[in-house]
Amino acid sequence: MTSRTLAAVCLLLIVLLQFGTVGGLLHSSPVPGEGLHVAILWESGNRGEIPPGQLDAIFSTEVDDLIKASGGAKFLMDVATDQRSESDEWARRAFAIPHPSLPMIVIDRNGRGEAGPVPTTVDGMKKLVGKYAK
């Protein structure tokens, strides 16, 4: 085995140890946890500034049903409200990550996940959540 091959094997081992799967590298979760969790960070009192399609994506019961069917949980978290009383530890961690723009979604399923802007349509939201739901 050449030193170059050895280095490649070592790198692969590190990736596997860090992310579980190589695929996990593509969707390494910013807030790893167990099961499906979805947090939406927003400012409740500022919802008039949110485009209608994005607001529908936040409130869609079809998305909620998708999450529920996967045994997951959704958290709508107001950045203007003290969240220390939130009993779910994953949700508290999701709230703590930087949220440079709002509304932002944080999603995780068993260590795979992502964070970013809330999709601007219900279909976009269903597609995003669907990637992580069963």
Add this chain to the structure above:
Amino acid sequence: MTYDSSHNGMPVISDDNADQFLNPVVDGVMRMCSAMPQPEGAPGFAAVKPLKTFSRADLIARIKQQQATKSDLISILDSRSVPVKDQGRTNYCWIYGTVHSMEIAYSLQGEDFVPLSATAAGVMITGGQNRGGYIGEAVQYLGEHGTCPQSMWPEHNLSLRNNSDAVESAATANLLTEWNELPYGDLDQLDAALALNYPIAAELPWWRHVIVFVGHTLLPNGELGRVIDNSWGSRWGKNGRGVLTPEKARGRMYIPVSVKPR
């Protein structure tokens, strides 16, 4: 403007029939309308930054879009089985309506539905008197003390003996953290707030009653009805829900912007 007396199974309350909704007997119980006007000098609440209003055509398009994607407040409440409240024989519509709007705010936040005791807060505010009141005093109390779950203080039980350290401690987990008031009687602002899925607790002077606005419905005559959750139990109206015509929807309106996470 003439209205049908019901729409989609809900009573439509208009100038033509409003009298029959004053202290009616529902489910064998005379229902009390006991909201009092807010006294001069009572603590006020921050006026919400005026919401962007809609033209009639845009509002109707927006409502249809929300209903099509099941992202309107009524779809959310139905999907999460959030029931209306029942004030029984009490004069506590002002606290039942306010607490219901808080239950809705919790439900929107994604929290499991926990029925909250409106009676507990009402008794603590009044010292156990079965009297009328106004939303402002309910909001102030719920913002400072919260209220406990019904499992700790059953509804309609006006005894102060229900209170305890455990009850007061549990109440602080269910706290209003931010409220705003809409301009009095401004239906454009009411409609804009409903389109943003805010539940709106409102004192209606003609009814001397507090209800919670939860959505819109387009009536057969082309007029827009505002859907309410009443506090007379699920046997009133359609599962406790009814419709107010525009002339009956004007009053003092409060929005629960946020509640304490639990």
